[in-house]
Amino acid sequence: MYITQETVRHIAKLSALELSDEEVKKAQQQIGEIINYMDILSKVDTTDVEPTLHIHNAINAFSEDIILEALPVEKIKAMAPEFQDGYFKVPKFINN
Amino acid sequence: MNDLTTLSILEMRQGLVASEFSATELTHAHLDKIKETNPKYNSFLRVTEELALTQAKAADEKIAKDKNNTPLLTGIPVAIKDQLVINGIESTCASKILKGFIPPYTCTAVEKLIQAGAVILGKTNQDEFAMGSSGENSAFGITRNPINTDYVPGGSSSGSAVAVAAGQAPLSLGTDTGGSIRQPASFTGIVGIKPTYGRVSRNGAVAFASSLDQIGLFARNVKDIAIGLKYIAGHDPRDSTSMDIEVPDYLKNIDTAFPKIKNLRIGIPKEYFTSGINPEVEQVLRNKIQQLKSLGINLVEISLQHTEISIAAYYIIACAEAASNLARFDGVRYGWRSKSANNIQEVFEKSRAEGFGDEVKRRILLGNYVLSAGYYDAYYKKGLKARTLIIKDFQEAFKDCDIIVTPVAPTTAFKFGDKSMSPLEMYLSDAFTVPCSLAGLPGISIPCGKDSKGLPIGMQLIGKAFSEVLLLSTAHHFYKN
């Protein structure tokens, strides 16, 4: 499968990753090579094979509907790149 | 005093309860060793000296008070992979995007070690976000193999492997998604286990691929692994995929479980000895297997016919889950935020571009590619179906054998830079460890010889799900002989 630069840019957008033109070219080559290799899967017939979502047959793990202690806001503030009046602070959208 | 850093955990325990040395002295010995050797190996990203000495002091008090009622791990130093978070201690996953991040909670497995009296020496280096097989993908410098520092220690749990191999710690925690414990254990000549998926809680292990990740251990002998596993295993209400199955006393059963089964059947999958394996590695492994016949085992040739597609299935599934799991690193709530972002889109895209290394970016792109509209069925869904076939292979094989023995890696440790040019080539070197991961089975790597350059060769033993008792006992007997 040949991957175009346009595809790489689209995937980069979905991935929220800024890529330079150089990186797009490199990714096109490397990901192309890997995806090409992945096509080895088409060798096997999986028509009647169920996909595996979970390894074990475990089901139904629940928590009870109870409130436990919240994380103190000072700790959140300490982790945040920018914090103001108890809120995370981010620059606006480009459109606004 | 003898060099305390070469002792096994049982020997350390003996010394501690016999008051031959204190936990504080034991900790100092390891801290000194780290100070002396870390500049060479770069295996620790952070040494938590103050915490370690506080914990050692508490351990000494407990031992003084009632030594016989202290857990076996009381006062035993351990090293923790940076992928596992500890409350109040910087945890970065060896990524720039988490530089300076101080988590407000502790990983369940680490918490259990602390509860058992273990002494936390520090956080170990690794491939960024556990993505890599060489230790070269750390944002904070490569980790070197103590056997020969020109060679890689393997990855991704590079630092945890090196810490144990170099005597910086007798026991360490790592994570294994597709071989990240077994392969570096093999490259550094020590023992490493990836338990059954669901045996150890993943809570607090920063997720790479949720359906494959499992916390495991490194040690210099199998008994020490058995001791450590008992403490970290078990159900955790915070991880729905951790199974509510009783945790046996692995150490107690280690001498008996293997001999109890007369003529234990060892399966040798023919697909693991066909192409791609280095002849020297193959020869050493075959010799060792023949030698083991004296233990009264039966060798059975088995077939794991979908081995060929495991790498493809593994990288599709692992990258898809990784792309999703790493979406949370967006520069909004914690971690790196780009200084040059002028709007929210740039906060996302620039912070991630600056914060993630090349391999991580590559896997995020790959993962989003296989999940995106138009490719989902051809890759992601196909990968899940291939996984089913690989699981069935093992189910079939285990009808004819009790334990499967394979090489851990097709080669011994390679030189730095050797493979970093082609990502695909690097991925292919995981061929012998990923099938076991895809099937969620327990796998252990034990040393079984060396190549002509003196580099260690590992043997992988794979057991049925939750058969760690037999797996450890067998590995113990194999390693001893």
Add this chain to the structure above:
Amino acid sequence: MSDLTAIIGLEVHIQLATQSKIFSSSATETGQAPNSLTDPVTLGLPGVLPVLNKAVVDYAIKLGLATNCKIREKSIFARKHYTYPDLPKGYQISQHDKPTCYEGWLNIRVNKQSKKIGITRIQLEEDTGKNIHLANEPFSLIDLNRAGVPLLEIVSEPDMRLPEEAGAYLRILHQLVKYLNICNGNMEEGNFRCDANVSVMQANAQEFGTRVEIKNLNSFKHVEKALAFEIEQQKKLIEQGVTIIQETKLWDEVNEVTKSMRSKEYSADYRFFPEPDLLPLIIDENWIANIKDNMPELPSQTFERLVDTYKLDEYSAELLISDKYVADYFEKALTSHYNPNGISNWITTELFGRLNKESMEFLDCPVSPKSIAILVKLIDTGIISGKIAKTVFDIMWRTGKDPQSIVKEQNLIQISDNIFIQEIIDSVLKQNPTQLQTYKAGKVQLFSYFVGQAMKASNDKVNPELLNEMLKKTLEQ
């Protein structure tokens, strides 16, 4: 053109009134300090895992049963990916192709016609945080208290044709979730949110037209208005031969128009895949039976009971079941005084009127069911007149006192003493000789004038029926 038909489907999101969040143990309250109801899971910190709150499943089954849905034996959670600052993990845990409830329906009534509206699916998911955009500031603020609050997304079939049908469907659904006690139902606080999909096609067409999604609809009235506006607009465009484009619009409630949202920079490719951190959810028959056994009465059942047991007319019964609290209030009142019609009238006229006037919720009504019942009892036993009762009610409302004390304190007991009443009648007639003459000359309408004068003279305390009777007799003499 009259042969154009609108096709309406609704997506409703209800916040569940559980104690804690869907996948963690922080509280779901509203109105708390920003980011004070969070934990490592809510914040999407590295290494955390979701664990499903069992109560959320109970609530989903309840609603599923009440909307005649099938309950799926095995549901799977999925991750839905998009990048937004109020979405902590970069994905929302939701359900995708295996929602817990599916293929249900609700009956609505519009213009006395009953109509079945299909429900495609009800799925469990988590709410996002809140993005606060400040005017004239280059930044936004993010509060994650709401992140992880459990939601049920209820997707209807495109079975509605008129805005009033959409309104009726929403009211029925709203009433239902309140009856089930699974959602606080406050639309302004966002407990009950609605997005509408609407398209217009030729009445006899085989395929639906291109649909437009309308967001930001925070009251039933706005849903109806927005749909009416959008349908008119689409009809006009179609008549002009303009092609409708599929897009998302916002309802501007100030100008009462729908407006195009600027297209998001991110293309919507949600990359759904099964959530590996959560196990399959298996709901067996026992679980469903258990929920069934503990189901509260549904509005339709209450309606039938009110009509059958208390012989209320359908209109009154409909009013009483509009809100679960009202029906409960009504039945509670009956335990103090059994006059279903009398109490129903007082609730649906005086009480509703006052609540409307004061823009209050029924829950905040300051008059207890017992007080209303006693008030009706005082009327029924002739102790006070209906007119005095309104005065007493006003005092009850303002002071919270019980009606008996008010009647006593204010000396409002009705006078049924014949001698006293006769004295008043005589004195009124004496004081109004001209009117009396005119009356006797044949202007019988003046009768009510005398009644009014007599009531006034007694401070409204005389028994009006007795007064009427005695005045008639006196005038006939």
